Amino acid sequence: MLPYLGSHYGNPSSLHRYGRRSERALRQGRLQIAGIVNASPAEILITSGATESNNTAISGAAALHPGGHIITSAIEHDAVLEPCARLESAGFSVSYVPVGGDGIIDPDDVQRAVTDRTFLASVMLANNEVGTVQPISEISRICREHGILLHTDAVQAVGKISVDVNRLGVDMLSMSSHKINGPKGVGALYIRSGVRIMPMILGGGQEGGMRSGTENVAGVVGFGKACQMARDDARRLHMMQLRDLLVEMVLKEIPYTTYNGNRNQRIPDNAHFTFLGVSGEDLIIKLDEEGIAASTGSACSIRTQKESHVLRAMGLDHEHITGSLRLTVGVHNTRQEMVQAAGALKKVVAQLRAVSPFKEKYRFG
Ligand SMILES: Cc1ncc(COP(=O)(O)O)c(C=O)c1O
Structure with missing residues (x-):
């Protein structure tokens, strides 16, 4: 990326050699x-x-x-729920299909939500809190039958599981570079050839008129490289082995702990627990002191202190939601770090439970 932030400053829309060099970089990134x-x-x-x-x-x-009418799910990221809410207030109708206790959507619920005005279904491929993978190809069959466009937010799935737009049968698919170790502030929307949508950003006509504005060349170069590097089954296996080790140690070592979300239909890097009697926010602060970066809800909503709509939709009560914590492993993590994380978690959970108002209720050892 660095040359494209410095010496290679040409605008990809320019015809001179500097512009053409940037244009080539953009083309290469788009291909990756x-x-x-x-x-x-x-x-x-x-x-x-x-x-x-x-x-x-x-x-x-x-x-x-x-x-018209849109079908989405109760566990989408706010970047889907908010535009849907805006459209509802502009006269559209939206159905929010539920999820089971394991965080998985039943395609029959999508089928039941279809009306003769439905033009779009937007269902995420993998959930950003509990990591559950949704049955998108089954939902796609329903959408095809009814002539409905299918969009999927695949941010959490790309690079973690194999994602093929044709096998999934989706018309549009969203991704973000920084979820696969690429730079922040760049992403992509796959739009199947022949699918028509209205451009949202108008101006100089870049991106085939679909998104005007000078392109983020360095960002695309970095995103492209990240995509190329993420197409590696060994990386995914590494993350899954570390995650499984972490889950095994945590569930064995820390009592009154539950594991949330379907165990098998799940991206390989995500672990999501409830530690009864403690608060997830307190855990994050304590773990940070131990050098461990954890999260409760989605990283984007943590500042709003909202109760997780995902865990609520899965039927968790307030107490279980409060004690929930998400840990995700990265490709650069090691087994040693998993042992360290499980040890730190055991220690801080015990410290917090010693002063917990639920101490009597659970008789924490
Ligand atoms: C499922 C999902 N969708 C959308 C987003 C938003 O991505 P970005 O912040 O890159 O726009 C995120 C970010 O965490 C996410 O997890």
């Missing part, structure tokens, strides 16, 4: 991004990240179907 989801480069719209991709997919489709 397309490759990770088995799309063709012409189907890749570069965006600033999945928030923009989701907004473009949903609002761009809605602009061609005024007053």
